[in-house]
Amino acid sequence: TQLLEQSPQFLSIQEGENLTVYCNSSSVFSSLQWYRQEPGEGPVLLVTVVTGGEVKKLKRLTFQFGDARKDSSLHITAAQPGDTGLYLCNEKLTFGTGTRLTIIP
Amino acid sequence: ETGVTQTPRHLVMGMTNKKSLKCEQHLGHNAMYWYKQSAKKPLELMFVYSLEERVENNSVPSRFSPECPNSSHLFLHLHTLQPEDSALYLCASSQDGPWGGEQFFGPGTRLTVL
Numbered sequence: 001t002q003l004l005e006q007s008p009q010f011l012s013i014q015e016g017e018n019l020t021v022y023c024n025s026s027s028v029f030s031s032l033q034w035y036r037q038e039p040g041e042g043p044v045l046l047v048t049v050v051t052g053g054e055v056k057k058l059k060r061l062t063f064q065f066g067d068a069r070k071d072s073s074l075h076i077t078a079a080q081p082g083d084t085g086l087y088l089c090n091e092k093l094t095f096g097t098g099t100r101l102t103i104i105p
Numbered sequence: 106e107t108g109v110t111q112t113p114r115h116l117v118m119g120m121t122n123k124k125s126l127k128c129e130q131h132l133g134h135n136a137m138y139w140y141k142q143s144a145k146k147p148l149e150l151m152f153v154y155s156l157e158e159r160v161e162n163n164s165v166p167s168r169f170s171p172e173c174p175n176s177s178h179l180f181l182h183l184h185t186l187q188p189e190d191s192a193l194y195l196c197a198s199s200q201d202g203p204w205g206g207e208q209f210f211g212p213g214t215r216l217t218v219l
Contacts, residue, residue, distance in 0.1 A: 031205065042109070042195050042210025043148070088148060092205055093138075093161065098147035 002027050004089055004096035012102040013079060020075045021099040023089035029069045030091065037086040079103045107131055109211035111196050117217045118186065126181040126214045128196030136203040137179040139171060142213070143192040153203045154179060160203060186218045 005024045013019055023032070031050045035043035047056050049065035049072060056063045060083075062075040076083055081103045089096040109130045118124050130137060139151040153161035154173040168190075170182040179196055193215050197208040 033207070041212050042197070043208075044210070045207045048207070086147065090208075093150050093153065093203065095140075095148035095150075 002091065002094050004091065004094055006087070006089060006096040006099050008099060009097065010100050010102075012104060014104050015081060016078050018075070018077050019079060019101070020073055021087055021101070023072045023074075023096050025070050025091070027070070029065075029072075032065060032069075032072050033090045034063055034072070034074055035088045035090060035095075037088065038084070043086075043088055081105050109196060109198055109209050111194075111211035111214050113214060114212065115215045115217075117219065118183070119219050120186060120188070122186075123182070123184040125183065126194055126196075126216075128179040128181075128211055130177055130179075130196075130198035130209070132198055132200070132209060134198035134200045134209070135176055136199045136201075137173060137176075138197040138199075138203070138208065139179065139181050140195040140197065141192050142195055148195070152181075155203050183216075186216075188218050191216055191218045 003026050007022050031048060033048045034046045036046055037043040047058055047063045049063055052067045052069045054065040060077045064073045084103050087099045087101060112127045136155045138153050141149045141151055150163045151165045152171040157173050157176055168185050172180040193213045195213045196211045199206050199208045
């Protein structure tokens with residue numbers, strides 16, 4: 001069974017700072033998705049990456065897929081309180097261990 | 106209603122009770138899922154249905170019994186639960202089958218077992 005490890009598990013930073021969270025796998029991804037879950041809601045898809053080395057941008061969020069397709073990162077520039085939530089990476093039916101992000105105003 | 110809805114949003118039950126969770130998707134999708142979310146495991150797959158047939162049962166105890174009467178509805182029947190079953194139960198659906206693609210989640214049912 002594939003294991004998706006995310007780091008850090010918890011992250012609390014001030015508004016305006018930059019941050020990066022990571023997702024690592026024990027095996028090669030066919031493709032990878034990132035979801036964000038806000039309190040009281042279900043996860044919502046942010047992006048899907050498919051090709052090794054791929055970089056996708058969604059406003060202040062930059063998603064990178066590792067060349068070997070065994071890892072991925074999510075970088076947030078100038079974090080806002082609205083970025084607060086649980087970030088989950090996912091391949092097919094397996095979700096990662098999650099990073100719980102809190103942005104302090 | 107749009108998207109994926111779940112009822113009830115909150116449920117408190119004793120260990121001897123029988124209750125059911127309901128999920129309805131208004132998206133025309135052909136796959137539906139139950140996940141368990143707890144402090145120990147952020148998102149743990151329980152069951153997958155594709156075209157109303159169960160295609161995945163992730164070693165879930167028999168005190169959880171799923172039912173998919175049609176492609177829009179999914180139920181999770183609960184009986185003789187344990188306190189460690191207290192968690193957020195999330196339903197999701199997707200188009201193009203269960204093996205990839207975007208999953209659309211409901212808001213979840215927060216279950217407390219006393």
